[in-house]
Amino acid sequence: MAMRTPIAFAARRATPSSSAASFLVPCAPRWRRGNATVAPPATQSAAGSKGPTAIVFMNMGGPSTTDEVHSFLSNLFSDADLIPLGRFQNYIGPLLAKRRTPKIQKQYADIGGGSPIRKWSEHQAAEMCKILDKTSPETAPHKPYVAFRYANPLTEDMYKQLLADGFGQGKGGRAVAFTQYPQYSCSTTGSSLNELWKWRARFEGAKAGQSVDGDAGNIKWSVIDRWPTHAGLVEAFAQNIEKTLATYPPERRDDVILLYSAHSLPMSVVNRGDPYPAEVAATVHAVNQRLGMKHKYRLVWQSQVGPQPWLGAQTSDTVKNFMKKGNTDMILIPIAFTSDHIETLYELDKEVIGEDAEGHEGVKRVESLNGNPVFIEALADLAKSHLDSGVACSKQMTLRCPGCVSERCRAQKEFFAAQTESLAAGVQNA
Known part of the structure; x- marks a missing residue:
């Protein structure tokens, strides 16, 4: 969703x-x-x-x-x-x-x-x-x-x-x-x-x-x-990722983890047969192909609400768990959003990067599509x-x-x- x-x-x-x-x-x-x-x-x-x-x-x-x-x-x-x-x-x-x-x-x-x-x-x-x-x-x-x-x-x-x-x-x-x-x-x-x-x-x-x-x-x-896999959409995402990757020192760049983040869905909706998870995954795969499959990546899900089961793993938990394992270079990519909004500007920037990652310089977010x-x-x-x-x-x-x-x-x-x-x-x- x-x-x-x-x-x-x-x-x-x-x-x-x-x-x-x-x-x-x-x-x-x-x-x-x-x-x-x-x-x-x-x-x-x-x-x-x-x-x-x-x-x-x-x-x-x-x-x-x-x-x-x-x-x-x-x-x-x-x-x-x-x-x-x-x-x-x-x-x-x-x-x-x-x-x-x-x-x-x-x-x-x-x-x-x-x-x-x-x-x-x-x-x-x-x-x-x-x-x-x-x-x-x-x-x-x-x-x-x-x-x-x-x-x-x-x-x-x-x-x-x-x-x-x-x-x-x-x-x-x-x-x-x-x-x-x-x-x-x-x-x-x-x-x-x-x-x-x-x-x-x-x-x-x-x-x-x-x-x-x-x-x-x-x-x-x-x-x-x-x-989900239109060539122009894929190209826009890929160029923004490459721009962010270029901000890392060359010796660290190849080990940066790409975290594609999309809004989660309740499992009740997923189990009903909603096509969203498969289509988000298709976008992620297309972008990674465009990038030459050079980087480790995961598709993660943000914005779970309430106590019912939701599609995971959650973006916030993933960032915290990777950092505990010593993986401190990560790029967050809002793969299901076409512009900035509260989920990018507040949830990802302030909560995930600012709080969960404690503002670590290795955890960054790509620029949203906006006026691209x-x-x-x-x-x-x-x-x-x-x-x-x-x-x-x-x-x-x-x-x-x-x-x-x-x-x-x-x-x-x-x-x-x-x-x-x-x-x-x-x-x-x-």
């Missing part, structure tokens, strides 16, 4: 029931951490033969200021896809959010007063769309949107903005839901797509007065639902390939977990799978 939100801190007691290609582009300016800069409104206008195209970056989000922490936690604890609390979820969730708010506010204050994830998401989406306008002119203009699961801009508000900008409501239009979790989990990508499907049904389905679900006047949706131009070029390549494919989602997405019993998950997958036929009809009518 590549959770990009502070679940580790928010829910500590909440347990009631081939070689990569080069993607170099000119270096983007560095952004200072701060509050989000909202992209200017975009209105639908004819340009390319298949445009305009909305590109929606989907993530869990995070509070941009400490004042937003309580609403963020309330939304988080209300999501049974992420933290199942049983039939009393609507009662227990707000209580947990209220109790946890002061502590989480302090942690966000310690990393600059809020999460930088909105800033980076908006930057990545906007820069990627600039590239797409050049590489895919037939689907231009490409308009960037961000939809967060628990923080502003929420999925509901993003959908309202799409409609206000001229998509849907009898005008049709194309939108791509681009998950910013490279590795798929039902708890992250799945939950975000469930939320998108819900608001699509409310705004454009039968409940909104549409005569037929999937009517030609509705938005045509497709999904980039996973991309190689990474942004990879995003554009992913989007162009998807737009060229003519399919609405991967075949893998249509396969439910063996132990899945969620009817909402079933309906959501059926909807997005059916969008391929709708896309094909749009091409024939163009």
